[in-house]
Amino acid sequence: MKLLRYGPEGQEKPGMLDADGNIRDLSGHVADIADEALSPEGLARLAAIDPTSLPLVEGSPRLGACVGHVRKFVAIGLNYADHAAESGLAVPSEPVVFNKWTSCIVGPNDDVVIPKGSSKTDWEVELGIVIGQRTSNVSKEQALEHVAGYCVVNDVSEREWQAERGGTWDKGKGFDTFGPIGPWVVTRDEIADVQNLKMWLDVDGKRFQTGSTGTMIFDVATLVAYCSQLMTLMPGDVITTGTPPGVGMGQKPQVFLKGGETMTLGIDGLGQQTQKVRRA
Known part of the structure; x- marks a missing residue:
């Protein structure tokens, strides 16, 4: 579904x-x-x-975030070795876990707003895991049974606040509109192999990111099991699982969003997002 x-x-x-x-x-x-x-x-x-x-919905209504009442929006950093390399950071020995505030969640085609004073707003196409049941200390072998489905996430990031302003990554990850989710949740039974999905992201028609979930350092089952040791995951919680290479920070020279661009991104079988970028 x-x-x-x-x-x-x-x-x-x-x-x-x-x-x-x-x-x-x-x-x-x-x-x-x-x-x-x-x-x-x-x-x-x-x-x-x-x-x-079911009643047919006429026209082309706005799509909201594909999950409602999200309690936790958990994110994984540096989960693709080639992205770690372009970031100049070591491949992690355990998952890097941080938070995106739930107030950043928007629909898949809503505008992304660059925060006031930002000079380093960036993009990241990611696979989102939607949790389907209360999950605590689950084993890797049973982890996927706790997954309701998957979705596309754009983990929009302000790199200066993330890396240059002290403290944790969270500061650069949760600005309003920095969490487009959707267009839909695809239930787990429809995805034959979640570790073999192609993913991509364009800015103004230029392909910046091309990757596959097959190159994750920590796979979906490992991430669900790991996070369930740190917190009790609840139905509707979202874990976004890291990005392949091609982010703006990794370009030479670096490229960041300035306002006026259009981001288009997608994952095989999970649909596509399109966001206009504007300044606050």
């Missing part, structure tokens, strides 16, 4: 994408794509619905 949320900001309704790419209204069955709806039992109930029996 491809589950989504559509409508004006703050008033999103739950939806499902049918086989023809049309949005179908799920609000008669669930309140939101969130919480218990993402559990194994909740997903089984949704999977039993014939999409053609």
Whole structure:
């Protein structure tokens, strides 16, 4: 299934994408794509619905973030060896974990706003993991059973605040609009091999990032198990899993967003995002 949320900001309704790419209204069955709806039992109930029996949503409504009520937006840094190399940093021996504030979450095609005074706003296409059930100290072997599905994430980053202003990476990662998620959650059963998905990102039509989840240092199961040692993961929590090379910081000379650009990014089987960039 491809589950989504559509409508004006703050008033999103739950939806499902049918086989023809049309949005179908799920609000008669669930309140939101969130919480218990993402559990194994909740997903089984949704999977039993014939999409053609659902009301057709006319037109092309705004897509909201594909998950509602996100409690934790956990991020993994330097999870691709070639990205670590372009950043001039050592390949980590354990996952690098930081936070993106949930207030940064926006829809997949909403504007990305460069913060006031920023000179180093950057892009990162990433695979997002959506947790489907309460998860604490789960083993790697059982970890994927706790995953509801996957989505595209743009881990927008302000590099000066991340690396040059002291303290943790979190400061450069959670500005408003720095977390586009979607266009939809693709349930785990639809992805044959999550460690073999191509990913890409363009800025104004120029390809900057090309990669594959096959080159992750720590795979999805390892990351879910590892994070579940640090915190109890809850349904709807999102883990974004690192980016392949090609970020602006890694260019020679470096390239950062200035406002007026269009970012387009996607992952095989998970859909595509497009964001206009503007200054605050």
